[in-house]
Amino acid sequence: MKIEPQQFSRQGLHILFDAACIERPAAEFFEPDYWRAQNALLGMAQGRAAACIFRYRERVFVLRHYRRGGLMAKFSDDYYLWSGLANTRAWREWHLLADMYRQGLPVPRPVAARVRRHGLLYSADLVTSCLPGVTPLADVLMRQPLPQAQWQSIGTIVKRFHQAGIYHADLNARNILLNEDGQVFVIDFDKGEKRAPDSSWQQANLARLRRSLDKFKQQHTQFYFDEQVWRYMLAGYDK
Ligand SMILES: Nc1ncnc2c1ncn2[C@@H]1O[C@H](COP(=O)(O)OP(=O)(O)O)[C@@H](O)[C@H]1O
Ligand SMILES: [Mg+2]
Numbered sequence: 001m002k003i004e005p006q007q008f009s010r011q012g013l014h015i016l017f018d019a020a021c022i023e024r025p026a027a028e029f030f031e032p033d034y035w036r037a038q039n040a041l042l043g044m045a046q047g048r049a050a051a052c053i054f055r056y057r058e059r060v061f062v063l064r065h066y067r068r069g070g071l072m073a074k075f076s077d078d079y080y081l082w083s084g085l086a087n088t089r090a091w092r093e094w095h096l097l098a099d100m101y102r103q104g105l106p107v108p109r110p111v112a113a114r115v116r117r118h119g120l121l122y123s124a125d126l127v128t129s130c131l132p133g134v135t136p137l138a139d140v141l142m143r144q145p146l147p148q149a150q151w152q153s154i155g156t157i158v159k160r161f162h163q164a165g166i167y168h169a170d171l172n173a174r175n176i177l178l179n180e181d182g183q184v185f186v187i188d189f190d191k192g193e194k195r196a197p198d199s200s201w202q203q204a205n206l207a208r209l210r211r212s213l214d215k216f217k218q219q220h221t222q223f224y225f226d227e228q229v230w231r232y233m234l235a236g237y238d239k
Contacts, residue, residue, distance in 0.1 A: 003098050003109070014085055016094055017112040021129070022056070030063060030114040030125040053130055060130040061111055066090060066123065066190065079121040088115045090124035093189050096166075097128065103164060106157060106185045128187075133180050138173035138216050145224035148232045150182050155236025157184040158209070162202045167195045171205045172212035206237070 004019040017025055028034040035041045035054035042060065045051040052063040066089045068077045085091055090113035097110040108128035115124045137154070140146065154176065161168065168175070169191035177185040195201060210230065217223045 012117040014115040062130045063127050065125050078123050082122045090126050134177035136174045137176040141224045151229045151232035152236030155233040159237045165194050165197050168192045171209045
């Protein structure tokens with residue numbers, strides 16, 4: 001089913017959605033409280049901010065409110081400086097996801113984005129379709145080691161993104177998801193962008209993933225990551 005982007009605006013409210021997937025959404029489509037009241041809330045997933053998983057007409061979607069990361073979460077940590085709709089976090093990520101999804105890269109299908117402008121600032125939300133049966137790589141590694149072939153396939157997938165010129169601003173062990181069949185997905189393209197393939201940013205992406213894995217290993221008594229499996233990952237990447 002082809003993605004059909006449609007958008008509309010009224011009084012500082014801007015909504016972008018895939019008309020092939022949902023009907024024109026109202027503002028409440030982006031409110032966790034609305035889905036809770038409908039008894040459609042299925043759960044929350046941990047990230048920088050909680051992502052809300054809800055059911056909508058036999059489908060399952062994930063709703064995320066854009067929030068700045070870090071420990072210094074302040075009152076206004078979900079406001080960003082307005083510099084045009086096309087530059088908002090939600091618009092950029094929605095279109096980048098659509099682009100990657102059309103290319104067959106393993107990312108969630110974008111569903112809808114909302115931007116609310118408040119003068120010089122805006123806040124934003126993104127809805128994607130929920131990838132079924134996935135677990136963040138970090139959580140898997142706290143429970144069990146992964147076979148060599150799985151590490152290689154992670155490397156191969158990261159390479160596919162890089163060959164497509166997709167820069168991920170936060171490639172870490174929570175933004176790589178695995179399903180029960182060992183399929184690898186990448187999420188969270190906030191601040192990601194298309195770039196000319198170049199080894200300097202590609203190596204920086206890999207280094208960030210490595211740091212994330214090292215950090216989990218430091219923080220958890222059981223975490224199945226070491227030099228050997230990193231070499232398997234690189235072998236998949238360099239294949
Ligand atoms: N499309 C999706 N399908 C399944 N789970 C998702 C999806 N999008 C996000 N998640 C879950 O929600 C968590 C947070 O989402 P993410 O996009 O990484 O936002 P952030 O880290 O900025 O809060 C992820 O770690 C993942 O567990
Ligand atoms: Mg994340």
